[in-house]
Amino acid sequence: MAQPAPQGRRSSTFTRLLRHGFTDPSAAARLLRTPELAPVHDDSVLLEAFGGAADPDQALLGLVRLVEAQDEAERQRLLATLVTAKPLRDRLLGVMGASEALADHLARHPRDWQSLVTYEAADLHPATPEFEQALAEGVWGEEGGALPRPDALRIAYRRCLLGIAARDVCGTTDLSEVAAELADLATATLRAALEIASGEAPGDAAVCRLAVIAMGKCGGRELNYVSDVDVVFVAEAKEGTEEAAALQAATRLAARLMQVCSDITVEGTIWPVDANLRPEGRNGPLVRTLSSHLAYYQRWAKTWEFQALLKARPTAGDPELGQAYVDTLAPLVWQAAERENFVTDVRQMRRRVIAGIPVAEVDRELKLGPGGLRDVEFAVQLLQLVHGRSDATLRSATTLDALTALAAGGYVGRQDAAALDAAYRFLRTLEHRIQLQRMRRTHLMPEDGTDLRRLARSMGLRTEPVDALRAQWKWHAREVRRLHEKLFYRPLLDAVAHLEPGETRLSAKAAGQRLEALGYADPVGALRHMEALASGVTRKAAIQRTLLPVLLGWFADSADPDAGLLGFRKVSDALGKTPWYLRLLRDEGAAAENLARVLSGGRLAPDLLLRAPEAVALLGAADGLRPRGRVALEQEVLAAVGRADGAEAAVAAARGVRRRELFRTAAADLIGAYGTEDRPAEEDPGRLLDVVGSAVSDLNAATLAGALRAAVRESWGDALPTRFAVIGMGRFGGHELSYGSDADVLFVHEPREGADEQEAAKAARAVANEMRRLLQLPSADPPLPIDADLRPEGRSGPLVRSLASYAAYYRRWSLTWEAQALLRAEPVAGDAELGRRFIDLIDPLRYPVEGLGEDAVREIRRLKARMESERLPRGADPTTHAKLGRGGLSDVEWTVQLFQMQHGWELPGLRTTRTREALAAAHQAGLIGTEEAQILDEAWVLAARVRNGVMLVRGRPGDTFPADARELAAVGRYLGYEEGHVGDMLDDYRRTTRRARGVVEEVFYGA
Known part of the structure; x- marks a missing residue:
């Protein structure tokens, strides 16, 4: 039995082990003292080699397991070679320290360590032929004879993988070479799997020609350690065989090939073969003829399918047929950027990728997340599709080679290309080392501290490795994001502003092609605007050159990039x-993105701005887009009116405040609907609608208060002989105004004590008419039409009535529709006490005690039916008219108002001017079911938002969707639909x- 080492010696050993990177020196010392390692347990050269591994503890455990699995003679040979041969020592310990999975393979197949011994020139960069030979020896050679051939292939594949990983972790090969070797090994594996399948079914192989086309990273010779291998199968019948029979045979061979590679047995698996990039994906046949492939791509293929064909490469099976496939489809790839839906498809694909990331994983995603590998690949491929039409040097299937060609052609600045190359290499290497540990397909940064430490050390980071790794990763991710934005647009500026005369510039033609591909309908005009903004040597031009690359990207992500620019x-x-101005946009990131969203979101907000x-x-x-309340607005408007010289100047000042606040509200609405990088889109459209409705209503109320003050001051000063109040009606009184709504009002007055009633009435009429005149004066500011047609007797009745006159009229002559109209009456300007008394007057009318009789209910229903038949504009589609159409605003409002008139006298919650509040109160009281209430609320919110969206986009009100395709797409974006989804x-x-x-029909009409 081994005696424990003295305390001092043990302390010295622990110190040495810690110095060489072991995190558990006690366990490491115990493993080093195992009998199997006795000959080398104190070898300083071996300890030094452990210190070079990513995880010395894991490497030592792997070595012990490997040594234990050898017979005595092989153990002595292994240990002797370890001590004397540095290449083997570095490779073997490097692999086991970086990959628990490959250490497991070595323990299971203990002779495979010998594949790491050789260190000759041919071993440094093996290609497909060398891998084919190695796999053939493993499958059909002496060693594989006792195993099922698929299992023999799995073992031989892992043995080849050992060599690739050893060269990788030892720095013998760089990222590009590692990815190419992995792709070449995959090619050799596909060929071996097809040979196994053909050997099992020689009859099938005899009647068809089958070619395997590698796609994705395998096709681009940039494969990961663990990845699906994307393929497409193409077949032709051999002479004398019917096409249908040949396709059936080829399908069986292809299916068996996939099974050989994908099956999981006691020897593990190789990788899944994914054929979903084929025409029609999973729904299409696994194998097609070349003519069938061509017909599909000519008629049905989507843009992303041509983008996928960028990497198509024949890998296995009939080489002539495989090359014919690539040669036949290549011309279609380079026409993809000319497709009508090119920009839409590319944007949708990019959004789908980002939207598909689980929220909890966004910050750990190396591949799909912001600043990840997909950003680089997407940018490079899009530039290839745009410029590769006329420049064949760009038609590489490999990302880094294509990036080099883009830089050489002047499509990307050389410094930018170099920075992007470095970031891509770092991120791909990180991805490789993460996958290498357990041979699992993942693109997520680990969270465990031990895993992070191993990963950092595998990247060569030894001082504070975890912190250093996180810092480098975040820095490279930021670089990718910055360069992704810049990649498309900086060369455009170079083309028009001559920014970098030392470099090859993008031609004006190429710049126009890129702008067109990015969605600009008038690339010539866009180039002209860019030149005007960015040319010259002034400080202003320099700041514009900094801003424009990012702004152009935000504009391109909108429905109308040209309008934004x-x-x-x-x-x-x-x-x-x-x-x-420019300092704000440069230094406040939110300001620049907010401006881009506002300028490209439609006409209304830019016109106001x-x-x-x-x-x-x-x-x-910070709070610039938060709507201001009515009190604050009214104070500002009245102060501006007080400073103005004359009534017309006073109302002009009030309208100026209204213009600015309308812009504030419209901008907040657009940004809330679209979202920005730092501010996600508003998830509750109803809340956003309520904010807009209240803001516009408060703003119009403050403007009316200003107009009233100006009208009174001009002729009467402070001696108006009557009290005067403005009552908001309809959506104005309901705090539900849209951007283009009229202000429905009633005017009410009451003579002051001692005043002559006729003089008071005359003064009130003069004030009301003056208000209307002042607000209708020609102006560049948005109009505020006043509509008083809801007054007693409509247009035939007096514009203004006294409170007593209203009382007399409503007592004697009021009709049911007038009581219904008063449901949304609310004081908005003028004498507050008079306004309250008017509300007291009408409450018994609009909330009648004991509700409505059957005759009144029938009358309301009759009026509604008549309105539906008479007021819908001729030619309007009743299924899409937001106000008067089926299930639109009018339908919901009349239903809610019927509840209010029937039950408002007994249910205080129904006594509100707001439609949604009243509907919620009706539901709470049990007057309408939960599902029915939700259906009505959703329809009302949607219809109201359509009206707002139309006004924001077109700059003029409308109740139907725009006919113009670009305007329709912009309304869709406002409502939360991606471009291309207007249907x-x-x-x-x-x-x-x-x-x-x-x-x-059920609740209102009682059907």
């Missing part, structure tokens, strides 16, 4: 000499409103 040029022209460009400052302030938007709208109409 044009708007940016106009704002920049207006504010270019203002020192704070261009009339007062200084409102850009709102986009950078889904219309289908969803029709389905939502159809369900709502069903509820209305």
Whole structure:
């Protein structure tokens, strides 16, 4: 029995072990003292080699297991070779310290360590022929004879993988060579698997020609350690065989090939073979003829399928047929950028990738996350598709080779290409080392401290390895994000502004092609705007050159990039000499992105901004987009009116405040709907709609208060002989105004004590008419039409009535529809006490005691049916008219208002002017079921948002979806639909409103 070492000696041993990277020196010392390692347990050269491994503890455990698995003679040979042969020592310990899975393989197959002994020139960079030979010896040689051939192939594959991993961790090969070797090994494996399949079914092999086309990373010779191998199968009948029979035979061979590679047995697995990139994916036949492939790609293929063909490479089977496949389809690849839906498809694919990442994994994703490998690959491939049409030097299937060609051609700056190359190599190496440990397919950074330490050491980081690894990873991810944004746009600036005369510049033609591919409908105009913004040597031009690459990307991600760029040029022209403007956009990241979203989101917000460009400052302030309340707005408006010289100047000042606040609200709405990098899109569209409705209503109320103050001050000063109040009606009183709504109002007055009633009435009429005149004066500011047609007797009745006159009219003449209209009456301006008394007057009318009689209910239903038949505009589609169409605003509002008039007298919750609040109160009271209430609420919110979206996009009100495709797409983006999904938007709208109409038929009409 081994005696324990003295304390001092043990302490010295532990220190040595810690110095060489062991984290558990006690366990390491115990393993080193095992009888099997007795000849080398104190060898300083061996300890030094352990210190070079990613995980010395894991390497030592792996060595003990390997030595224990040898017979005595082989053990002595292994230990002697370890001590004397540095290449083997570095390779073997390096592999076992970096890969627990390969250490397990060595323990299971203890003779395979001998494959790491040789160190000749041919061994440094093996290619497909060398791998084919190694696999053939393992499968059909003496060693494989006793095993089923698929298992023999699995063992031989792992043995080859040992050599690749050894060269990788020892630094003999770089990332590109490792990825190429892995792809070449995969090629050899596919060929061996096909040979096994053909040997098992010689009859099938005799009647068909089958070619295996590698796709993805295998096709690009940039494979990972653990990855699906993407393939496509193409077959032809041999002479004398019917095509159908040949395809059936080829399908059996292909299926067996996939099974040989993908099956899991006692010897593990190789990798899954994925054929889902074939035409029609999983729904399509596994094998097609070349003519069938060609027909599909000519007629049905989507843009991403051509992007996938960038990496197509014949790998196994009939080489002539495989090459014919690639040669036949290659011309279609380089026409993909000319497709009408190219930009839409590319954007959708990019969004789907990002959206598919689980929230908990976004910050750990090396491949799919922001700043990850997919960002690099996506950028390179898009540039290839755009410029490879006319430049054949760009048609490489390998990402780094393509990036080098893009730099050589001047499509990417050389420094940018070098930085992107370095970041890509770092991230791919990180991915490789993560996968190598357990031979599992993953792209997630580990969270365990031990795993992170091993990973960092495998990357050559030995001082504070975990912190250093995290810092380098984050730095490279930031670089990828920065360069991903810059990659498309910086050369565009170079083309128009001559920014880097020392480099090969992108030609104006190539720049135009790129802009067109990115969604700009007028690339010539876009280049002209860019030149105007970025040319020259001024400080302003220099800042613009910093901003434009990012802004162009944000514009390109919108439904109308041209409008965004044009708007940016106009704002920049207006504010270019203002020192704070460009500084704000440069230094406040949120301001620049917010501006890009606003300028490319439609016409309304840019039009408002261009009339007062200084409102850009709102986009950078912390609370700049938060709507202001009615009290604050009214105070500002009244103060501006008080400073103005004359009534017209006073109302102009009030309208100026309204313009700025409309911009604030519209900008917040667009950004809330679209989201930004730092601010996700608003998840509750109803909340966003409520905010907009309240903000616009409060703003219009403050503007009316200003107009009232100006009208009174102009002729009467403070001596108006009557009290005067403005009552909001309809959506105004309900705090539900949209951007283009009229202000429905009633005017009410009450003579002051001692005043002549006729003089008071005359003064009230003059005030109301003056308000209307002032607000209708021609102006560049948005109009605020006042509509008083809901007053007693409509247009035939007096514009203004006294409170007593209203009381007399409602007592004697009021009709049911007038009581219904009063449900949303609320004071908005003028004498507050008079407004309250007006509400007290009408409450018994709109919430009648004991509710409505049957005759009144029938009258309301009759009026609604008449409105449906008479007021819908001629030619309008009743299934998509947001206000009067099926299941639209009117349907929901009349249903809710019927509840209010029937039950408002007994249910206080129904006594509100707001539709959604009243609907919620009706549900809470049990007047309508949960599902029915949700259906009505969803339809009302959707219809109201459609109206807002149309106004934001077109700059003028509308109740139907736009006919113009680009405007329709912009409304879709506002409603949360990706570009290209306007059909889904219309289908969803029709389905939502159809369900709502069903509820209305049941609840309102009693059907």
